[in-house]
Amino acid sequence: MAVDAGGIASAVREELEPGLRGEVVCPGDRGYDTARTVFNGMIDRRPLAVIRPADASEVVRCITLARRHDLRLSVRGGGHSVAGNAVCDGAVMLDLSAMKALRVNPETRRVRAGPGLTLGEFDRATQAFGLATTLGVVSTTGIAGLTLGGGLGWLNGRYGLACDNLISAEVATADGRLLRASVQENEDLFWSIRGGGGNFGVVTSFEYQLHPVDLVLAGGLSYPLAMAPGVLRFYDDFAKTAPDELSTAASLGLTPAGEPTVSIAVCYCGPIAEGEQLLRPLRRFQSPVDDGIQPMPYAVLQSTRDEGFPSGRRHYWKSGWLREVTDGAIETLMRFLPQMPSCASGVGLQQLHGAASRVAPSATAFPHRAEQYDFLIGSQWSDAADSDRNLQWTRALFEAMRPHLEESVYVNNLGDEGPGRVQAAYGENYPRLTALKRTYDPDNLFRANHNIDPSTDIVSGEQ
């Protein structure tokens, strides 16, 4: 039975609230505007209701309710998807931010983690035992969306992606079941959630493998933009020969005074003395304006970039995989950087390599298994009046960079870019994902995401 929009709030309250330990927030309630706010300030959407379940059973109740009333459902973990899929106009928003249970087992080096945790909350708890696993590089990001799309961070060279460290997950499916997914149980579901995003169900608990990680040798080197061609060529050669313990990134941006700069950042997670020796050629290459590389606790490294990404700024991102930092790519970047409209924006190359690159492309839903860079134009600004300028510059740079990029893209960087780009994000794994979507979510209940449409014709790719 479908109900009209005005009746949804009372239907949700009547059916869910009795016995609910979580919360229901509807339009007109105190806290509604806060509850519908996500990281990207460009997103201003009004859900019919925000439901904050306290546990997996309440997630299942929400799914059942959404199905019964034929409601659109969106799922929020940490709310950092730049596409803003966590919140939709006229949908019920399942906000998992209250589900922060976390249990570290130092003996087995495993952790069970709730889907409402941020990276910072997760890292602080595991670091108490000198343990960590790969997550992203800004501590306010949610573990859920990040892991389900892949999860690229400082430990990927040694330990693989976040999704590679997933041992099992508990998944609430569209038909109201709560399934355990692992190599032993529901293996196909386990395959699909390691890269396939929120298409297959709502993950109510993640179990990860942890590794001993204590002090790391990390930080950055920066140079004026004029030195970028030499610095980036040297960086590319250096990064390509990096051992698994070393993961790197390069970025281009503007100083607060508006001066274009290029920076190299590193994280070495092996013995510090060996790292010092390994990084010597990089640190001695020309003269950086600033050298901030030093031993630091891993949890400290994980929050060093937070200041640059406050919640609420306007974001517009374009991205693709980059195999090589060619002269053509460098020339394009040099041409565009001085015109970058916002000092807060940046162009980044985040290295995927080592263990993360050696997994077979078909072993998990995340197919981009090669030594390469996640190239991202991450534009951010505060004033709505500056939006057109920032959008135009970002699109123009992306089009100019396209000949240098692979056709494929990391799903977690996608904005609202259409079905072709979602297929580009899944590449050769798209047909299997579509088949599994038909098994686990044939009616596409979970479609407020980078959607794998179950009605896609696998052979032609047409819908």
Ligand SMILES: Cc1cc2nc3c(=O)[nH]c(=O)nc-3n(C[C@H](O)[C@H](O)[C@H](O)COP(=O)(O)OP(=O)(O)OC[C@H]3O[C@@H](n4cnc5c(N)ncnc54)[C@H](O)[C@@H]3O)c2cc1C
């Ligand atoms: C500042 C910033 C830094 C970033 N850095 C990195 C980085 O270093 N490495 C990297 O790999 N990525 C990075 N990302 C991208 C990030 O991985 C994605 O934005 C990711 O979607 C964030 O997850 P979230 O839970 O915070 O997002 P949300 O917006 O809450 O969720 C995104 C989508 O994931 C799905 N989802 C979330 N939770 C669940 C769940 N429990 N069950 C089922 N589906 C769910 C939903 O479809 C939802 O729409 C960064 C993003 C930002 C904004």
